[in-house]
Amino acid sequence: MSRYAHPAGPRHADVLPEEHPPIPPHDLTELDADVWPRSAARAADGELTIGGVGVTELAREYGTPLYVLDEADFRARARDYRLAFGDADADVYYAGKALLTKAVARWVHEEGLKLDVCSGGELAVALAAGVPPQSIGLHGNNKSVAELARAVEVGVGRVIVDSFDEIDRLERVAADRGRVVDVLVRVTTGVEAHTHEFVATAHDDQKFGLALSSGAAAEAVRRTLASAHLDLVGLHSHIGSQIFDTAGFEVAARRLAEFLTEVHAEHGTPLRELDLGGGLGIAYVTGDRPLEPKVIADRLLGIVRRECESHGLPMPRIAVEPGRAIAGPCGVTLYEVGTIKDVEGIRSYVSVDGGMSDNIRTALYGADYTCVLASRASDTEPTLSRLVGKHCESGDVLVRDLYLPGDLRPGDLVAVAATGAYCHSMASNYNHLARPAVVAVRDGAARTLVRRETEDDLLRRDVG
Ligand SMILES: Cc1ncc(COP(=O)(O)O)c(C=O)c1O
């Protein structure tokens, strides 16, 4: 999404793409409330504080790069979702793939949400955090027998089945253990969500789910209903991620309601649940306009209610699975500026001490981010810049186009906003960089949730 209007200055006119010419913001110190964590503020001397803790102290204590999480903000956003769906017969599952640590899993549970995991590893974190298995849903397009076995043995609340192979596998696993497992069938509705191709998940030509159009979903319903060890609770649909409107959900809900009617007619069984998945977008840059949870809840519930009424179906229990919308906005990544290279007449390349290993999203999806000088204020002339990492890739870009103060210097701290989701959870050790710590801040205090990796960590598995 382009966030800038047309440029003023001539300096970069010849090299910037016509359609994305950035203009300098009015005030480089400003913290757009839509983009930054709720507790983000500037201290009197201009230093950025989050949860009442200054970034200089955070960097001194925990090093950089550093993922900083505003705990109160995370909890508030989780609560907002629960309350938004609160009066309805509905469950909110936090999608752990966005960000999962033991503390995060506990926060989610304490705030009254359930938890969606999509691998044995995520399940292990949830269980280690003490989340009751009944509150956990297991996703995944290629769950192994071992993952299914663990889920069945601990008694997860539901498994969202994604293929015929999995239905067979899960049935064997459940039968061997004398269990009956609650399942939802993941259905692809053919909706083309308005988002990046890599994160759209309901069109037919991709790996997730069982298509309505081909009859695969109907066959999956038949097979699960016929099984003595699977209890078909309902249907699941996830149309994609970072979506700003509810139109796609509306189309998906309509198709699901039609399908529920067909299932009812064929089997005489009204399915009890409809899980509409996650995918709600957040503001990464000024101008991004996500919907409020209450608006989303009212619209989604309204859509399903209308569709069910028009098909003469009872209203099913609704579930949603927001990940990014809860974790994303409350996280910030702190970096230390290392090298500044002015490419004459083009832009300034500002290299920081992390990069695509702690945030792959810009390289992978062309994602936009907001970044500010965080350790001090400056009112010098804005310089068109590109925030880059220290990896051996020219595509190692964190923020493609941004303005930073002209007096930026090595040793300054910069902060990138809205990195709470899909940054730590997608981090790698590329170039043998140690992954950053995750720190929670709240009421003027900070604590480590995940410690920084060390050289020993990097060498531990290298046993040759
Ligand atoms: C099945 C499922 N549920 C929930 C989510 C969470 O999505 P988001 O973080 O966009 O809310 C995803 C990821 O897109 C998903 O695949």
Ligand SMILES: N[C@@H](CCCC[NH3+])C(=O)O
């Ligand atoms: N990881 C993606 C979204 C995929 C969500 C999981 N299905 C992102 O950063 O936007």
